[in-house]
Amino acid sequence: MSACNNNNNNNNGDSSDRITGIKSALRVIPNFPKPGIMFQDITTLLLDPKAFKDTIDLFVERYKHEHISVIAGIEARGFIFGPSIALAIGAKFVPLRKPKKLPGEVISEKYTLEYGSDCLEMHVGAVESGDRALIVDDLIATGGTLCAAMNLLERAGAEVVECACVIEVPELKGRERLRSHGKPLYVLVESQFEPSS
Amino acid sequence: MSATNSDQSVTDDRVARIASSIRVIPDFPKPGIMFQDITTMLLDPVAFKDTIDLFVERYREKDISVVAGVEARGFIFGPPIALALGAKFVPIRKPNKLPGAVISEEYSLEYGTDKMEMHVGAVQTGERVLIIDDLIATGGTLAAAIKLLERVGANVVECACVIELADLKGRDHLGDKPVFVLVSST
Numbered sequence: 001m002s003a004c005n006n007n008n009n010n011n012n013g014d015s016s017d018r019i020t021g022i023k024s025a026l027r028v029i030p031n032f033p034k035p036g037i038m039f040q041d042i043t044t045l046l047l048d049p050k051a052f053k054d055t056i057d058l059f060v061e062r063y064k065h066e067h068i069s070v071i072a073g074i075e076a077r078g079f080i081f082g083p084s085i086a087l088a089i090g091a092k093f094v095p096l097r098k099p100k101k102l103p104g105e106v107i108s109e110k111y112t113l114e115y116g117s118d119c120l121e122m123h124v125g126a127v128e129s130g131d132r133a134l135i136v137d138d139l140i141a142t143g144g145t146l147c148a149a150m151n152l153l154e155r156a157g158a159e160v161v162e163c164a165c166v167i168e169v170p171e172l173k174g175r176e177r178l179r180s181h182g183k184p185l186y187v188l189v190e191s192q193f194e195p196s197s
Numbered sequence: 198m199s200a201t202n203s204d205q206s207v208t209d210d211r212v213a214r215i216a217s218s219i220r221v222i223p224d225f226p227k228p229g230i231m232f233q234d235i236t237t238m239l240l241d242p243v244a245f246k247d248t249i250d251l252f253v254e255r256y257r258e259k260d261i262s263v264v265a266g267v268e269a270r271g272f273i274f275g276p277p278i279a280l281a282l283g284a285k286f287v288p289i290r291k292p293n294k295l296p297g298a299v300i301s302e303e304y305s306l307e308y309g310t311d312k313m314e315m316h317v318g319a320v321q322t323g324e325r326v327l328i329i330d331d332l333i334a335t336g337g338t339l340a341a342a343i344k345l346l347e348r349v350g351a352n353v354v355e356c357a358c359v360i361e362l363a364d365l366k367g368r369d370h371l372g373d374k375p376v377f378v379l380v381s382s383t
Contacts, residue, residue, distance in 0.1 A: 029296040039296045043316055046276070046286040053280055079272035080288070083239070087246055087277055093239040095273070103222040103232045123236055 018054040023189045025051040030195050040167045040191050042077060042138045058188060059164055060088040063134055070133040070158060072096050074149055077138035085136060094126045096149050107155060111148035120148045129157030139167040143174030150183060162186055211247040216380045218244040233360045233382060235331050251379055252357055253281040256327055259354060263326040265289055267342055270331035278329060287319045289342050300348060304341035315345050322350030332360040333376060336367030343374055
């Protein structure tokens with residue numbers, strides 16, 4: 001699947017205009033959170049109501065006929081995109097959170113970071129056997145967090161249909177990591193290198 | 198909000214469903230606290246949609262140009278409201294999360310202090326702002342968010358929350374700023 005997908009349901013010109021608008025609304029912040037990293041900042045997209053709406057619409061158009069029953073969003077920027085998609089397609093929204101934030105009984109999935117490890121949690125009972133799930137985050141880098149999310153959903157009996165992100169950082173090979181789990185990835189844009197003015 | 202009798206009973210039906218979709222978890226995060234868990238409401242697409250609709254209906258004619266959501270549960274409710282109103286969404290975050298230049302506001306916790314941050318340039322002087330969080334307790338977080346927005350010259354029109362913990366009298370800590378809630382819990 002190519003990184004910058006054009007949706008089957010729209011004519012290609014309209015989708016690519018929307019994607020151009022989305023891409024130009026993103027901002028790159030050099031050396032955050034540490035030297036050498038070109039941070040892809042989605043907050044400027046959220047300041048452009050048309051570009052933000054187009055972002056949600058592109059995801060909704062792709063999934064609305066796919067019988068998705070759960071949108072799982074990864075804390076915290078997945079919470080910005082996931083709920084609007086869930087509302088538009090009539091699916092449940094399930095937050096996947098850092099440890100000790102969810103108040104009820106949880107299942108946890110540990111995953112490795114560059115240095116050390118972290119953990120993602122989901123409420124027991126949020127997802128059921130037979131649920132068809134979409135996982136949403138703002139960006140895919142190495143794919144470590146998305147793989148942890150996939151494991152949580154599959155342990156609860158859901159089928160993960162796809163992972164969806166606004167941005168992909170191709171050099172970090174997250175797509176390949178997901179593919180090795182048998183899961184497809186859909187993204188709107190690739191990461192940019194130049195800091196925006 | 199003014200309503201005919203039939204509008205009012207539709208509103209009440211929606212609020213009743215929303216209220217019953219919220220789960221209470223005793224003794225979280227510590228003994229004695231009855232935690233109001235909105236994640237079960239997010240599992241009920243009708244209740245979640247009704248929640249958003251009730252806010253959008255209230256603010257649709259109020260020329261709101263910015264919806265500011267407090268991390269992290271404000272990120273769940275704020276963006277759908279912003280999208281429906283055609284407004285900007287501005288995340289208000291814990292320290293060191295936002296990558297660009299920020300302004301910070303410190304606020305008190307039961308023990309110690311915390312800080313919230315907003316990107317410089319996200320909100321312009323004179324913009325009409327709605328602040329969203331899932332719940333108002335003591336009002337400390339919302340009071341800090343109001344200060345942050347007023348420091349950049351914004352006009353905070355109202356704070357809106359799904360739930361109010363009425364006994365904690367958070368409303369009294371917000372000065373002249375009104376708070377609109379869907380469900381009041383004691």
